[in-house]
Amino acid sequence: MGKRFLRSIRMLAECMQLFEQISTAKVRQFGLTHSQFDIIATLGNTQGMTCKELGEKTLITKGTLTGVLDRLEQKKLISRERGNNDRRQFFVKLTPLGEAAFDEVFPHVVAEGEKHFADYSEADYQALEDALGKLRHHFSAEK
Amino acid sequence: MGKRFLRSIRMLAECMQLFEQISTAKVRQFGLTHSQFDIIATLGNTQGMTCKELGEKTLITKGTLTGVLDRLEQKKLISRERGNNDRRQFFVKLTPLGEAAFDEVFPHVVAEGEKHFADYSEADYQALEDALGKLRHHFSAEK
DNA sequence: TATTGTTATACTCTATAACTATA
DNA sequence: TATAGTTATAGAGTATAACAATA
Numbered sequence: 001m002g003k004r005f006l007r008s009i010r011m012l013a014e015c016m017q018l019f020e021q022i023s024t025a026k027v028r029q030f031g032l033t034h035s036q037f038d039i040i041a042t043l044g045n046t047q048g049m050t051c052k053e054l055g056e057k058t059l060i061t062k063g064t065l066t067g068v069l070d071r072l073e074q075k076k077l078i079s080r081e082r083g084n085n086d087r088r089q090f091f092v093k094l095t096p097l098g099e100a101a102f103d104e105v106f107p108h109v110v111a112e113g114e115k116h117f118a119d120y121s122e123a124d125y126q127a128l129e130d131a132l133g134k135l136r137h138h139f140s141a142e143k
Numbered sequence: 144m145g146k147r148f149l150r151s152i153r154m155l156a157e158c159m160q161l162f163e164q165i166s167t168a169k170v171r172q173f174g175l176t177h178s179q180f181d182i183i184a185t186l187g188n189t190q191g192m193t194c195k196e197l198g199e200k201t202l203i204t205k206g207t208l209t210g211v212l213d214r215l216e217q218k219k220l221i222s223r224e225r226g227n228n229d230r231r232q233f234f235v236k237l238t239p240l241g242e243a244a245f246d247e248v249f250p251h252v253v254a255e256g257e258k259h260f261a262d263y264s265e266a267d268y269q270a271l272e273d274a275l276g277k278l279r280h281h282f283s284a285e286k
Numbered sequence: 287t288a289t290t291g292t293t294a295t296a297c298t299c300t301a302t303a304a305c306t307a308t309a
Numbered sequence: 310t311a312t313a314g315t316t317a318t319a320g321a322g323t324a325t326a327a328c329a330a331t332a
Contacts, residue, residue, distance in 0.1 A: 003253065004268055005260040009162060011275040016159040017202060018282035019152060033298065033323090051314060059160060064300055066315055071298080088308045088313040110146065116281045117148040125147055128278060131271040132154040138259045139161035176300095176321065194291060207323055209292055214321080231290040231331045 026112045030105045035060060035068050040077065044102040048093025077101055162256065169255045173248045178203060178211050183220065187245035191236025220244055
């Protein structure tokens with residue numbers, strides 16, 4: 001029977017759902033959506049980046065990204081500046097308020113997630129990462 | 144440093160994103176959204192179930208579920224019948240067309256995913272499932 | 287009173303295509 | 310011609326609260 005992999009996928013999806021429940025609850029306490037937090041977390045501790053780069057990292061398509069960035073700009077959490085070299089580009093970065101949000105929200109989300117790993121040993125981590133690394137490799141390959 | 148778990152989470156998210164890219168492409172070829180496919184896949188090979196049950200299995204909240212079911216009903220893929228025992232309940236099940244869709248789409252999604260596990264050994268599966276099982280257990284526990 | 291499911295509201299995300307400005 | 314990003318469009322999912330019918 002060749003459906004063995006379905007069990008693994010189901011487990012993968014369950015883990016992801018559970019983690020999203022945990023993290024989304026925290027994120028929403030701060031008035032952010034999952035996509036918005038994704039942007040904030042991606043921009044955190046960076047000098048900023050172009051929309052293109054941001055889209056590639058978050059897997060949000062450009063039309064959608066404009067809307068998400070608009071809402072973050074309304075909240076004064078990010079700023080957009082025309083590029084100097086290439087004036088087609090926008091350079092997106094966190095405002096001081098955005099950095100404050102990052103500093104405030106990110107540790108909470110992290111702490112919330114971390115609770116669930118309280119008694120993970122180095123071997124546990126290694127086993128998980130090995131398994132996921134192999135899986136990622138298989139999913140990435142062209143088939 | 145206690146942020147070791149972030150790497151695992153990132154890998155988990157990447158695996159999930161990759162798999163969703165693979166499966167969503169297939170699902171959309173058949174004119175279904177991810178949520179809609181979720182419902183179809185959940186109802187497939189069952190006698191049907193109540194909205195409550197369906198919401199619990201798919202993690203879609205009841206207000207949202209009504210909308211998703213409406214769209215599936217428009218497409219003649221599911222039917223809703225008042226319960227006989229408890230007339231507050233609706234019993235949701237696949238129509239013959241819905242079953243046909245399940246039979247048609249599900250194997251395609253499965254086959255698409257399966258390609259990526261082509262050379263997985265029993266030991267590979269076991270290692271992945273052990274790691275994910277442990278993770279799921281930790282995420283499920285109240286903290 | 288509690289539960290099942292719907293309705294109403296308001297927002298967010300989504301993909302896609304056409305468009306503008308720059309390269 | 311190609312690229313970066315916006316705008317326009319139309320749909321779909323989301324949470325929430327108020328509601329109807331039934332238990």
